Amino acid sequence: MVTSTRPVGPLVIDIENITKDYVMGEETVRALRGVSLQIHKNEYIAVMGPSGSGKSTLMNMLGCLDTPTSGRYEFNGKNVAEMNDDELAAIRNREIGFVFQTFNLLPRSTSLRNVELPLIYAGIDPDTREEMAAHVLHEVGLSDRMNHKPNELSGGQRQRVAVARALVNRPSIILADEPTGNLDSKTGEEIMALFEDLYQRGNTIILVTHERDIAVHARRTVHLRDGLIETDHAGFIPELDLVALERP
Amino acid sequence: MSAGRTGLSPVFRDMKRFLYELSESWKIAASQMRSNLTRSTLTALGVIIGIVAVTLMGTAIGGIQVGFDKSMSIFGDDVLYVGQWPWKKVDDWWNYRDRKKIKTEYADALNRMIAMTPNSNLMIAIPTSSVIRSVKYADSEVGNVLVRGTVSDYIITSTFDFKEGRFFNDLESRGGANVCVVGYDVADALFPSASPIDKSVLINGQPFKIVGVIARQGSFLGLFSLDSIVVMPLPAFQKYFTAKSEADILVKVKDKTELAEAKDELAGLMRRVRGLPPEKKDDFSINEQQALKSTLDPIKNSIAVAGLFITGLSLFVGAIGIMNITFVSVKERTREIGTRKALGARRRTILLQFLIESTALCLLGGIIGLGFAFAMCFLIGIAFPFFPIQFSTGLVVISMVVSILTGLISGFAPAWTASRLDPVTALRYE
Structure with a gap:
């Protein structure tokens, strides 16, 4: 079902039949009921679905x-389903760049210090840290905002700092959770343009959103419903997605 | 780009990462304190008060120790005291009450026996006899003065220095001349401006010419002054002050490392002097500085323990404040913890961060508290020069260690909670 105009890169994420149960009081809620998904390097994928x-x-x-209740999850060939907290922390640090809806920047630290944070956890020395952080801030167009604190930046600039922070460790994937949810539509488009740029430069992007306007930027769309993948297709086919979203 | 990642052994890399995390945590702690200035100050105040209380108590205990040692040294560590009563608490006081009095004549008998014993551990026996009287000069009078009769060799067993003059000599001693040596307080009270040497004071209506003034010795455990004393030749003493006098024999030993042997020898000699048959128990007590020390040490130690415990409570309250504020801080920054975890912070990183925050706060409180305590000691030292206060480097080190430990202990529970937070829950925390 997955087709792409580009050559398919090596497999980054390989999920097979994972389930996740949450115990809520007396009840066990099954949030995922057997999901299988493969994501290759330099894919741009949107994960959609209602709440x-x-x-x-x-x-x-x-x-x-988090780890699945059952099923297989391999990240770059490593089995992460059975990793402990610290091993997962190391994977998050090196392989995944998070971009959050609410930016999640440290309020009292400058852009540069915010971007340096993952590098501290990676054990990189201060000089290299600063150099790398400055470099990615330049990449996202914030060379002149390095020593500003989040409250001195606009929403779009804050999200750019967050993107720079996600990029700084050269992760295997960038995982963006509703990255434009707290931005006006014009700024949102700017951020999406930045993602497009990152994609063009070879990054792997996973976009989690419920907004169709945002999802259209991705090259592949996965729809979830009731803990199962409902559709998984290349590109964004408005009619199909409309049907997928609105079917009761 | 990834220069920091290559060519290093995992252990070394982990160590480096730990160091970077450590320095990062100190920076966060400093910035947290700055941005929550009021809160941090108030919390640190608890620790400041605790450290001031504990430190002051520590100096007071140190001072008591010094005063105690100083008082003890008055007795000399190479002198045995033969008396009717032992220098310790006795439960069967009636067994001691009926003992025969110690007589000053024993000293001569002892000295003869010492002279006849080859390789004796004992050097010399000195008789002393004391009463409490008042001393007059012109219109002035000092009461409650310890008047002591002894021989000129008394000087051998004593630890005092002379402010001026001399001790009475052998001739004066044997002849029972009406001369005396006065303590600092007596001289100071009767002769505030002039030199007391060659002046005559009246004791029991009898004139005694002053030949020497003893330098200030201070007080014994702060209870009574050692400077309120008059010493005179024994024959003169016996002539005027026989009633209600208490006699002691002071025996100086040759080698203080063999005090126990000397004590046994002296006991044997005293039994001979007293003519005790072998089946009878000693009817005298041989006392020494060490025995007094071991009687008083438990009292001194329990004062120290009680004092430190009570002041330690205030530090404990301070520690609770730190724990509370660290819990608040963890709660407030739950999302930040989630973000840090998402970016790769391990449990250890988060634990370390909050431990350092609480420790930094405690350490700061400790340093400020120590500063206050030092200033207070200094002021007390100026205002009351004779108040025993002892501010030592050991105390500084201990209070810093206590501050750090307080921080680590009080910060541990909140830091542990923070480190165990589930990243998903933490990121969603509102």
Whole structure:
């Protein structure tokens, strides 16, 4: 089903039949009911679905923030399904760049210090850290905002800092959770243009969103419903997606 | 680009990462304190008060120790005291009450026996006899003065220095001349401006010419002054002050490392002097500085323990404040913790970060507290020069260690909670 105009890169994410149960009081809620997904290098994929579809749970799995109840999950050939907290932290640090809806920047630190944070956890020395952070800030067009704190930046600039932070460790995937949710549509488009640019430069991007306007930027769309993948197709086919979203 | 990642052994890389995390944590701690200035100050105040209390108590205990040692040294560590009563608490006081009095004549008998014993551990026996009287000069009078009669060799067993003059000599001693040596307080009270040497004071209506003034010795455990004393030749003393006098024999030993042997020897000699048959128990007590020390040490130690415990409570309250504020901080920054975890912070990183925050706060409180305590000691030292206060480097080190430990202990529970937070839950926390 996956087709792309580009040559298919090596497999980055390989998920097979994963489930996730949450125990809520007496009840066990099954948020994912057997999801299989393969993501290759330099794909640009949107994960869509209404709330309660298991979209967030899948994102947590993909981001190695959580482990599945059952099923197989290999990240770059490494089995992450059975990793402990610290091993997962190392994977998140090196392989995944997070971009959050609410930016999640440290309020009292400058752009540069915010972007340096993943490098501290990677054990990189201060001089190299600063050099690398400055470099990615330049890439996202914030060379002149390096020593500004988040409250001195616009929403779009803040999200650019967050994108720079996601990029700084050269991760295998960039995982963006509703990256434009807190931005006006014009700024949102700017951020999406930045993602397009990153994609063109060879990055792998996973976009989790419920907004069709945002999802259209991706080259592949996965729809979730009731903890299962409903559709997984190349490009964004408005009619198909409309049907997928609105079918009761 | 990834220069920091290549060519290093995993252990070394992990160590480096730990160091970077450590320095990052200190920076965060500093910035947290700056941005929550009021809150940090108030919390640190608890620790400041605790450290001031503990440190001051520490200096007071140190001072008591010094005063105690100084008081003890008055007795000399190479002198045995033969008396009716032991220098310790006795439960069967009636067994001691009926003992025969110690007589000053024993000293002569002892000295004869010492002279006849080859390789004796004992050097010399000195008789002393004391009463409490008042001393007059012109219109002035000092009460509660310890009047002591002894021989000129008394000087051998004593630890005092002379402010002026001399001790009475052998001739004066044997002849029972009406001369005396006065303590600092007596001289100061009776002769505030002039030199007391060659002046005559009245004791029991009898004139005694002053030949020497003893330098200030201070007080014994702060209880009574050692400077309120008059010493005179024994024959003169016996002539005027026989009633209600208490006699002691002071025996100086040759080698203080063999005090126990000397004590046994002296006991044997005293039994001979007293003519005790072998089956009878000693009817005298041989006392020494060490025995007094071991009687008083437990009292001193329990004062120290009680004092430190009570002041330690204030530090404990401070520690609770730190724990509370660290819990608040963890709660407030739950999303930040989630973000850090998403970016690759391990449990250890988060634990370290909050431990350092609480420790930094405690350490700061400790340093400020120590500063206050030092200033207070200094002021007390100026205002009351004789108040025993002892501010030592050991105390500085201990209070810093206590501050750090307080921080680590009080920060541990919140830091542990933070480190165990589930990243998903933490990121969603509102």
